[in-house]
Amino acid sequence: MDFDFSDEQLQLRDAVQRWAERGYPFERRRAIAAAGGFDAGVWRELTDLGLPGLTVPEVHGGMGLGPVEAMVVHEALGAALLLEPLAHAHLASTVLQRHASAAAQAAWLPRLAAGELVVLAHVEAQARHRWDRCHTEARHDGQGGARLYGVKHVVPAGDHAAAWLVPAVHEGTLALWWVERGAPGVRMQGYPLQDGSRGADLVLDGAPATLVTRAGEAALAWLMDAGIALLAAEAVGVMDRTLALTVQYLQTRKQFGVPIGSFQALRHRVADMKMQLELARSMAYYATLKLGAPEPQRRQALARAKVQLGQSMRYVGQQAVQLHGGIGVTDEYLVGHCFKRLTQLELTFGDTLHHLGEVAARMTDAAGVTA
Template identity: 65%
Template sequence: MDFDFSDDQEQLRDAVRRWVDRSYTFERRRAAVKAGGFDRTTYGELAELGLAGLYVPEDQGGMGMGPVEAMVVMEELGRGMVLEPLGQTLIASGVLGAYAPQDLQDAWLPRIASGDALVVLAHQERRARWRLDVSETQATESGGAWQLSGTKSLVPAGDEADAFLVPAMAQGRLALFLVEQGGGVHASGYVTQDGSRAAEVKFDKAPATLVAQDGLPALEHAVDIGIAALCAEAVGVIDKTMALTADYMNTRKQFGVPIASFQALRHRMADMKMQQELARSMSYYASLKLNAPAEERRRAMARAKYQLNVAMRFVGQNSVQLHGGIGVTDEYIGSHYFKKLTQMELTFGDTLHHLGEVSSRMQDTAGVFA
């Protein structure tokens, strides 16, 4: 199988990497965290690069690209720990383009592609954990108009978003709706552990537009787009964490020599390198399976997220150990990569959740005795 990237994909990677290196410095990120964890100006810069329109068709003002291009972009944004939730934009544009009525696509996809509208997925509830088929949010219809009532937690940039994709129970089944920020929507924002912004969003008879009556397949697809994007972003974070750790070991001296010369620490770095490459290969796997049939896609995402979770925890924790005390100080950039990896492990399902998903989706012929 050919894993080489095309010239267009490499040019896209170079463009995003140059923006991260030149424009998204650690100091700019720290300032954004202090200001609340989301910067509309920065998001506008991503849109100017065309990144908000990656999944939007060209006739809707987007770039009409696919999962591999999204993977390339998210890797580079991961290197810079970019706070703005581009992964949510990929979710919104992918789901609206695949499931929404044409008039809803015409109304929102061009605005998403231009960066004028930020649409995020609001699906998590306190009692649901990571189960997608559990929702206490209710939707009611009256005179052809829908209203939603319920609360969603940990909504990315929830108090800054222009609209939400919201799963809710409607007439006894899970449906997916688009809800605009405004009347009936109350968002309480806060900064999360990794410096990004999230919110608790309460819907109180909020006007809603139906995206998909059979909402569970659309929601599963939305989460799978998010998992693939997160896996790619995690690879970028891991790459940078490894580079920082190697540089520190080559400059930090003990007993008059760099600690990189100590065999035990070199073995630790070798183990981290193994996890880094496993993470990369499974991120490729996730992106390549994103357009597969639903059951195959869901199985692939669970496998990929499980392996990425293991790699994120291993690389993050061992990086701190190899740095020593400086590895957890706020002034040092490495501690922020560690916090990023820790939070990403819990996003869209933690390690045990996805191990359970992999187990439940194993075929009858799986196992050494098959």
């Protein structure tokens, strides 16, 4: 199997890396985090690059690219520790293409391509990473429409979104709905998250909603798996940056008159970090390539990928902080922010223990071992 990227994919990656190096340095990121965790100017710059419309079909004004290109982009932006939730724009695009009607796609996809932020709002209290545990309700409004009642938590940059994709139960069936910003019955409470990004609680008290699909379970299963694939790519980018910072520090920090990178015990720890990074990279590729598999295989593959990514993120982040010593936990130095970002990613779309349970639940009686 050929894992080499095409020339077009490499050019896309290089273009995104150039923007990140020039337009999103660490100082700008720190300022955005201090100001609340989302910057409209950055989002406009991403829109100028065409990135929110990366996976939107060309007929609707997008670039018409696929999951491998999205993986390449998110790995490059992961190294920059991007705070803005670009992944949710890609998730919204793909789920609308898979599940929305042609009329709905014609109405909504051009808005995504033009840079309107649409995010998934699915987290509820006491759900414990189970997306199918949904207490938000959709009720008939008596006029042929529906209104939503419920609360969603930790919605990425939710108070800056133009619309939200909201799972809600309608007549005993989980469905996916589109809710517009500014609709009556919508309240938002934004707050910063521990990695510097922004979250919000979305309160729906009779908010009018438009149905995306009644096949909410299938749509949410796809969103979780596609989200894990994008998260995996981003995590690889963060770990790449974390390892590079650690190697640079070991080469410059001196003790007893020599760089501490010359100490064999520390070199072994860096080698273990590199091993974990490459395990994560291979599983990130595996996750993206498995998005086209039948649902049972896809769900098992993405759970496996999230388990390995979680283990790698924890190891690389912890080792980097320890090898940096006291400077590793200061706000002025980048590696601590890398660790926070890796911690946040490990908890997103289900943590490692949750997905370890998912892997175990999908094992056959023989656990993959044949006589």
